[in-house]
Amino acid sequence: NAGVTQTPKFRILKIGQSMTLQCTQDMNHNYMYWYRQDPGMGLKLIYYSVGAGITDKGEVPNGYNVSRSTTEDFPLRLELAAPSQTSVYFCASSYLGGGTGYTFGSGTRLTVV
């Protein structure tokens, strides 16, 4: 089983550019999440989805967008990249939501210059 797969692993963007971080899972999990991790700040929720076609904002959604057209895929879109979006991004999925364990991907390290 691949679990949760994130691409790319690393990316450098220039200010104002856009990109999509890809996330796919093969565990048939309904719940999917995007977190960003900054040094000493823990994991902050950007967006989450409870199933195909349903998404909602987390703590820090500004500057990001998501879509969930299939159970497997949950891409995160960055529009007009800013230096404040330099971070490590993790996608996660879960079978029963917050009351059970999450499976995380290996992350995307994004630098905006």
Place this chain on the structure above:
Amino acid sequence: QQQVKQSPQSLIVQKGGISIINCAYENTAFDYFPWYQQFPGKGPALLIAIRPDVSEKKEGRFTISFNKSAKQFSLHIMDSQPGDSATYFCAASRGSGGSNYKLTFGKGTLLTVNP
């Protein structure tokens, strides 16, 4: 408002010692408390979890202690090994079902176990 407070921010322990990481929560509706372990360059991985119907859960060298009245829970790593060196996150949620979809994470503890 930070709903899960984790301490210490960093911890250095000698091989064979006991590592203790503490978390405190505010929301009394929380009823699922997992710990995640993260190695450099990797995503967090579920280590051990507890629900408030028990005060302690042990899996190998890892133990969660839970104090519902104090709204605190802690991770104890017995006989700490250099391979345990990682960042540890506590988290909490309101259990499964209903409108609960999200874990709230602490800020993490960087554990270093010296040989």
